[in-house]
Structures are given as structure tokens and as C-alpha cells.
Amino acid sequence: MKFIHAADLHLDTPFQGLTGLPAELQQRILAAPLASLERLVDLALAEKVDFVLLVGDLFDRAQQSVQAQAALMVQLERLNAAQIPVILSFGNHDYQPDDADWHFPANVHAFGSQVETVTLTTAAQTKVAITGFSYAQRWLTTSMGGQFPLKMTDADYQIGMWHGQTGTAGDHYAPFSVGELLQKHYDYWALGHIHQRQELNAMPPIEYPGNLQGRQRNETGEKGCLLVTSTADHQLKPVFKSLATIIWQDWTPTLTSELSRSALLTQLTDQLNTTMTTPTQLVNIQLPATCQLTADAELAWSQGALLHQLQAATDGKNWWPVALQRPSTTESTALSFDGAAETWEQVGQNVVTTEQVAVLADRLLDEPFLTAALLEDMTSAQWQQRVLTLLTDHYQLTRQKDGPDDAD
Numbered sequence: 391m392k393f394i395h396a397a398d399l400h401l402d403t404p405f406q407g408l409t410g411l412p413a414e415l416q417q418r419i420l421a422a423p424l425a426s427l428e429r430l431v432d433l434a435l436a437e438k439v440d441f442v443l444l445v446g447d448l449f450d451r452a453q454q455s456v457q458a459q460a461a462l463m464v465q466l467e468r469l470n471a472a473q474i475p476v477i478l479s480f481g482n483h484d485y486q487p488d489d490a491d492w493h494f495p496a497n498v499h500a501f502g503s504q505v506e507t508v509t510l511t512t513a514a515q516t517k518v519a520i521t522g523f524s525y526a527q528r529w530l531t532t533s534m535g536g537q538f539p540l541k542m543t544d545a546d547y548q549i550g551m552w553h554g555q556t557g558t559a560g561d562h563y564a565p566f567s568v569g570e571l572l573q574k575h576y577d578y579w580a581l582g583h584i585h586q587r588q589e590l591n592a593m594p595p596i597e598y599p600g601n602l603q604g605r606q607r608n609e610t611g612e613k614g615c616l617l618v619t620s621t622a623d624h625q626l627k628p629v630f631k632s633l634a635t636i637i638w639q640d641w642t643p644t645l646t647s648e649l650s651r652s653a654l655l656t657q658l659t660d661q662l663n664t665t666m667t668t669p670t671q672l673v674n675i676q677l678p679a680t681c682q683l684t685a686d687a688e689l690a691w692s693q694g695a696l697l698h699q700l701q702a703a704t705d706g707k708n709w710w711p712v713a714l715q716r717p718s719t720t721e722s723t724a725l726s727f728d729g730a731a732e733t734w735e736q737v738g739q740n741v742v743t744t745e746q747v748a749v750l751a752d753r754l755l756d757e758p759f760l761t762a763a764l765l766e767d768m769t770s771a772q773w774q775q776r777v778l779t780l781l782t783d784h785y786q787l788t789r790q791k792d793g794p795d796d797a798d
């Protein structure tokens with residue numbers, strides 16, 4: 391048996407924060423989520439998979455663009471023509487009422503807001519049960535675990551589909567615990583929601599495939615799906631398949647001596663040309679701390695002119711510099727959090743919560759892009775980190791703290 395597990399397609403993602411792009415590159419970036427879906431279907435056909443699982447956030451918002459809907463239908467039809475079933479669910483971005491009128495091809499099953507199980511029999515007569523649910527609203531705070539049945543005795547394999555993240559009841563994104571999933575004795579858990587690929591359990595596999603295409607600067611590296619194959623001893627083994635046509639990258643060049651503006655540009659361009667191979671890379675450039683700039687280069691950097699000049703040199707290249715950053719050199723001093731670290735932790739955790747942010751944002755949350763920016767693209771921990779960074783920059787406070795975690 392062989393199947394594809396993908397999630398978080400975000401087909402109509404707006405790619406905010408990119409400015410000054412050449413028109414051709416802008417077109418390719420906007421088309422990238424659809425291009426990666428097309429590649430996913432190419433893979434499904436080439437591998438002759440038995441079925442495809444799409445675990446939530448197919449679209450970036452509850453009201454999808456007509457183009458994204460039409461493009462999804464075209465790709466689902468290709469699978470339909472090859473008689474490959476598709477089981478899908480809606481997530482916190484593309485939540486749907488149960489009576490939403492989708493005219494999917496006959497090969498597609500879309501889960502409703504109540505947990506249900508569909509069964510299918512593969513060409514090799516393997517019986518597979520697939521259990522899942524969709525979001526009917528932006529948040530799903532109740533525990534869905536109780537609705538999931540134990541593994542069916544007459545199924546060769548049972549797979550759970552769950553768009554959400556680990557947590558406790560009351561959390562917003564269908565919270566679960568790994569132990570709770572393991573108790574169901576399923577053979578595979580196909581997760582969605584976290585955009586960074588990760589494995590929560592090896593056997594049976596509990597997997598986030600990550601999103602199909604990075605949507606913003608912090609979603610770096612290769613993106614794609616999991617191709618899952620059964621082994622002779624009845625286990626299911628996932629293998630990552632890269633699909634994204636545009637990749638976001640953090641990159642630090644090798645630079646040492648003091649550099650003038652022109653020397654820096656030449657060295658950056660040369661290194662980017664040799665380092666950035668296909669597919670197209672959107673590069674967040676971090677100059678090394680050891681890199682010294684002459685006065686004119688320093689001025690050009692601080693005014694953003696260096697980045698513009700570098701962007702102007704990308705014609706026909708495989709890379710686009712999104713940002714040109716240097717390590718912060720702010721020496722700090724007057725005040726320190728260190729003595730009051732615990733107090734800060736408590737204040738931060740109590741004040742900067744998703745609920746408080748939601749209350750403050752109020753009706754702004756009716757705008758999908760603000761919901762994404764304010765709530766879904768940032769966890770409480772990331773909000774706390776953001777507030778701390780602002781405080782640190784503004785008041786030149788010092789504090790040692792590890793970075794934010796991945797979410798969404």
C-alpha cells in the first residue's frame with residue numbers, strides 16, 4: 391500500500407511582505423502553491439498511490455478565491471481520472487459549515503465537523519479505514535479525541551487525520567496529546583497545522599508533513615509531502631518528497647575584511663550565484679558579525695540602498711534577496727531584566743495571551759489577513775518574544791532568552 395500525506399496547502403496565500411519584485415517573479419511566487427499541488431498530483435500518478443490525504447488548510451481563508459478553487463478542482467479531476475481517492479479535511483484557515491456546497495469530483499471525500507470514518511479497499515484488496523474531521527469555525531477548543539473510535543478490527547490499516555496541535559482542552563487548534571492518539575492503536579496519524587515538518591512519534595508514525603510551499607520568511611527550507619509505503623512487517627514508512635517551487639532561505643555569506651559598498655555587492659552577488667541553485671530561492675541575508683563595512687557601505691546599508699542595488703542585480707537569476715541584515719550591535723546597559731526574570735516570565739505569560747490579543751483586536755479579526763497575522767501566524771510564545779524584542783530595542787534592556795517555536 392502506498393499513499394500521499396499532505397497538509398496546509400494554503401493555495402491562495404497572499405505572500406505578504408514582499409516588495410519590489412520583478413513582475414515575472416511575483417507571478418511565479420503567487421502561482422507557487424498551485425505549482426506545488428500540481429507536482430503533488432504528478433507524484434501521485436507516477437507512484438500510482440492508492441489514495442491521497444489532504445489534512446486541512448487547503449485554502450488560506452474561509453472565503454477562497456475562485457481561481458484557487460478552480461485550480462484545486464482541476465488537480466482533483468486528474469486524480470479522479472486515475473481513480474485515486476482523495477480524503478480531505480478543512481482546517482482553521484479554510485473552516486467550512488457542514489452544509490457548504492462543494493461539487494467535488496466523485497473520488498473526493500471531505501470530512502464534516504463530526505468525526506467519521508471512511509473505508510476503502512485498495513487494488514491489492516487491502517482494507518483501509520480513515521478517520522477524521524473538519525473545522526466548522528476558526529477555533530476548535532473542544533477535545534476531539536473522545537470522538538475517535540479505537541482501531542476497527544476488520545481494517546488492515548487505520549489512519550487518523552487531525553489538523554491541530556498538542557495542548558490541553560481550551561487551546562484553539564483541536565488540542566491533543568500524543569498519548570491520546572497512541573491509545574487508539576491506529577497505524578498512522580496524518581497531522582496538519584504545524585508548517586514545519588516534524589515527527590511526533592516514530593512507530594506508529596505521527597507526522598506533520600509541513601506545508602507544501604513556504605508562505606513567509608520564517609518558513610524556510612524545502613517543503614513538500616510525505617509518501618507513505620507499507621512494509622513487509624505491516625508498518626507504514628513515510629518519506630519526505632520536496633515539491634515547493636520557491637524556497638525561503640536564511641543565508642550567511644563568507645565575508646571577512648573591511649568591505650566597500652561595491653566590493654560587498656560583488657562578493658554577495660558572486661556567492662549567491664554559486665550557492666543558490668534551483669528552485670528559486672527567496673534569501674534572507676544575514677551578514678556575519680565579523681564583517682566590517684567602510685563608511686559609505688555602512689550608510690548605504692542603513693538606508694536600504696544596498697538591498698535595492700542587490701535586488702537590481704538579480705535579472706535572470708535564481709535568487710531574490712528579501713532582506714539584508716546585520717547582527718544587532720546595540721550594547722546595552724542601563725536596565726536589566728536578569729534580576730526580575732521570573733517576574734517578567736509571569737507577566738509575559740499572563741498578559742500576552744492569545745485571548746488578550748483577540749480581545750484587543752476585537753472586530754479586526756473579521757479580516758482574514760489580520761486573523762492570520764495576529765493569531766495564527768504567532769503563538770503566545772512568539773507574541774511574548776515580539777513584545778520583549780520591542781522592549782529590548784526601545785529601552786536597551788538586556789536579557790538572554792531562546793527563540794520562539796514554530797507554529798501555525
Ligand SMILES: [Mn+2]
Pocket residue numbers: 398447481483583584798
Ligand atoms: Mn496552516
